[in-house]
Amino acid sequence: ELKVEQNPLFLSMQEGKNYTIYCNYSTTSDRLYWYRQDPGKSLESLFVLLSNGAVKQEGRLMASLDTKARLSTLHITAAVHDLSATYFCAGYMRFGAGTRLTVKP
């Protein structure tokens, strides 16, 4: 049974700083997903990582997947307030608890 663990669960950071959210999963999986949820809203897909070594970038966010280490990372570069949201990583039908990111001026 796949388990997905994210850390940290809460992240408060200053604008302009860099940080990484980590996602570990328990069993072999060849794909991993990242979603974003704004307060009071639904989830929207950010990245689909379909193979070992996959790296995807969109704006200030970059996601990577290491299937051997069972680890995915979401790296935030030069954070801005608009990135404040909750970020979820997910395997197939299994979600992590989410990382609530707050970016302060």
Add this chain to the structure above:
Amino acid sequence: DADVTQTPRNRITKTGKRIMLECSQTKGHDRMYWYRQDPGLGLRLIYYSFDVKDINKGEISDGYSVSRQAQAKFSLSLESAIPNQTALYFCATSDPNRGEQYFGPGTRLTVT
């Protein structure tokens, strides 16, 4: 128009009542899912369906049932609602190749 719609968006009901949450999608996908979201717990899978004749229990199916009326429609029922079923419920559909999920807007359910 939204690809995945849910009705109602908000519902308050009393303990013991039966309630149905409805979901429709226009993406043409066969796969559909129901999740519940509780603070700090992420999303947990209740039921999923890979086609009209296929229904599967998820992680937390007790107290829930589902009906797949058509490729585009997947309903979730609470036969006898209880307060700990108070949560945000999401319906989703997915493309079988990439697997990413497309979520509806959610239904906020309160059981008093």
